[in-house]
Amino acid sequence: MKTLVIYTHPNHQSLSYAFLQKVIQGGRENPTISEIKVLDLYEEKFNPVLVFNEKKRRRDMHADPQLEKYREQIIWADKIVFVYPIWWGRPPAMLMGYIDQMFASDFAYKDKGGLMPEGLLKGKSVVCISTMKGPTYYPLFWLNNAHKVLMKKALFRYVGIKKVKFFEFGNMESPKGRHDKKLNKIYRYFKIIDC
Template sequence: MKTLIVYTYPNHKSLNYAFLQEVIKGCRENPAIEELQILDLYEEDFDPRLMFHEHKRRRDMYQDPKMEKYRQQLSWADQLVFVYPIWWGRPPAMLLGYIDQLFAANFAYRDTKGLFPEGLLKGKSVVCVSTMKGPTNYPFLWLNNAHKILMKRALFKFVGMKKVKFFEFGNMESKKGKQQQKLNKVYQYFRKVAY
């Protein structure tokens, strides 16, 4: 299994970075994971702005040369892992900008004459590891599960990825947030997960 980790948080002395380290550690100890790539969007200085106009059409984004490296990473990976905080009930703008530009027509999906497109990223699995200040059940009870619906149904399923797992960790700024227990849970998962 080839695993691509996309990390989206600007601070390397943060709990999100600690989660990234546990994901990496678990992956490196997992004999089912042959190769591992890590994309740190902030370190990469990724430009999240989606730009198109009369000279750069949205329908041609799948062949934007600036995104070729990232398209190759996505094509290469069997498993995608996203590590990010939940801000205002959704992923950070940096990650959404990556998604806007990479999950483009004729690369991630193809329009058909039917109701739904053909997903072109079939067979890949996805794991989202996300943290938030509020309680763990906040997105479910207050936001009608908007984060999971956005990521799973509106994005991953749309492009053909059906195997999606979430780790949504709440109360992460609380002294009673059980941070070490949650870090270990992530580590144990990636140490054993098989494609």
């Protein structure tokens, strides 16, 4: 299993970065994971800004040469792992800009004229690991599960990815946030995951 980890946080001293390290550590100890690649969007200086004009049309985004290496990473991966904080009830703008550009028509999905498109990323699986300042159940009870609906239904299901696992960790700025327990949970998950 080839695993692409997309890390989205500007600080390598952050708790998100600690979760990234646990994904890598567990993955390297897992015999079913043949290779792990990490894409650090901030370190990469990925440009999240969409530009459409007479030279750059939205319908051509699937073939944008500046995004070719990122498309190849997604094609290569069997599993895509996203590690990011929840800010204002949603992933960071940097990650949303990556999603806007990478999950483009004729690359991630194909319009067929019906209600739903044909997902072109079938067979892949996704894990989302997110941290937030508020309580773990805040998104569920106060935001109608907006984060999971956005990621699972509006994005991944749309492009054909049916297997999606979420780890949402709340109270992460609290000294009582049980950081070690949560970090070890991620380490153990990636050490034993088999698909």
